Amino acid sequence: LTSTSKRNLPSRAEALAVLPAFAVILVLFVGGIGFAFAESLRTETGLGIDHYARLLADPEFVASLFLTMRVAALSTLLAAVGGVLLALGVRQSALWHSMLLQIPIAMPHLAFAVTMLFVLAPSGLIARSLRAVGIPLEPANFPVVVQDSFGWGIILVYVLKEMPFLATLCLGALVRLEPSLDDAARTLGASRWDILRRVTLPLILPVLAAGSAVAFAFVFSAFEVPYLMGRPFPAMLGVVAQRRFVSGDLADRPEALALAVVTSLAAALAIAICVRVARGSVRDV
């Protein structure tokens, strides 16, 4: 009766059932990327990589590529470390702790950025708090973390936003860890550090790597947060791509498409690397 025999190909009815979903993804998502790629290769004379070559020679692109890589790498790294620590902390505490963790995940990035502007601005909550405890501070000499050239404001928003997300992923892996495994290791004389390094971390590494890849890819082509927290120059790639796409000059459009394709390639690369890391760690265990 059941149709779940070990087959590698779907039946006609099964294929028909998933067809609408596939159509949506393949036309509206893959098709969009394909179209962007095709258009980015179209030049005055035919096909070519002129627009990509022009990007590489463009100082604005190079500056925003470095900024984007820095922000994406730093915020993913810090969020991963923070996420693991948070997961280890929440793991043994009450259930409502992990419920609290869901609220920042649910908050849209845009809302989080708007809130953090109130906190980090030169006359924001942090500056006011420092002043209240007696530090003689004026908005003019408050360290610039919003619309700064390094991108600290953007990084801070993403670290705080992705940390609970990665922690939740790690928690999902940790519940599969038998508490007895911990106890067994301890009775065998393993120190807390040994347990963390040999038992806990290998267990969460695959899911952490996957989650970090998604977070990295997401930050790499982000728009809202760098639009609000960043400065116009250098801006992150997503902001530059949007700006060039909507600029009145139609000649800018293929370059905007090329920029967007570059962000997709970076995302694909990040995911490929993390899949390798995840596979490797599984083999090591």
Added chain:
Amino acid sequence: MSSGARSSPSLTLLLGTLALGPLLLLLVRSLAFGWLWPALLPQQWSTRAWTYVVSREAGVSQALGNSVVLGLIVGACAVLISLPAARVLARAEGFWRNVAFGIILLPVLAPPLASTLGLHRLFVAYGLVDTLAGVALSHLAPALPYAVLALVGSFARLDPDLEALGMTLGADRLTVWLRVIFPAVAPGLAVAFLFAFLISWSQYLTTLLIGGGLVLTFPLELVSFQRSGDEAIAAALCLIFVAPAVTVMLVVGRYLQPSR
């Protein structure tokens, strides 16, 4: 609930600040009047921002209406499309299962920037740019994976034999769907709808690009008020913006917790 569980006060403080701090700050900021530097707390309170936000001249209601309509359309479409797919995917195995999930999850893995810019070029040809329908279509791809995932979980718990049993008892296909399948997956259906609604609700760049600034949604309104510098109004709008997501997460969150 917390039997045998330790909860360190510092961890509670950290999580509480991360989760409730932003909401509290937005509420205080929306109700503060003036709040000049360097006062740590507002000296005066006012409902000015909230009165303005709900007033007609703010033009917020139109953006709110667009966002709700878009969310409902995207939610309904995502559920309809993911329902048959999730039923099959929950029981698929092997290579075909991996490929199918790989395709469906693509919009979660890869960012929407390139696809949206390409979609804009594609939509120009069909007159879908600057329209509500075009924006709804652009929200559908990012929303669909979450709807499918929510429903796959429900179908995985539904015994396929139950459907077969209904058939052998003489029920036709429609009756089996109405009497057996729908009641069994109803919670998953609701979660799938809510997730798709929320993804559409929080879209910014897709709306901006495909809608061309002509389809005004709530997040677009929020950013324009934020940029105009009225912090109290921006805070009030931001609070409305996060309300559906936080509410859904608190209601649904229990189902999503890893079982312990």
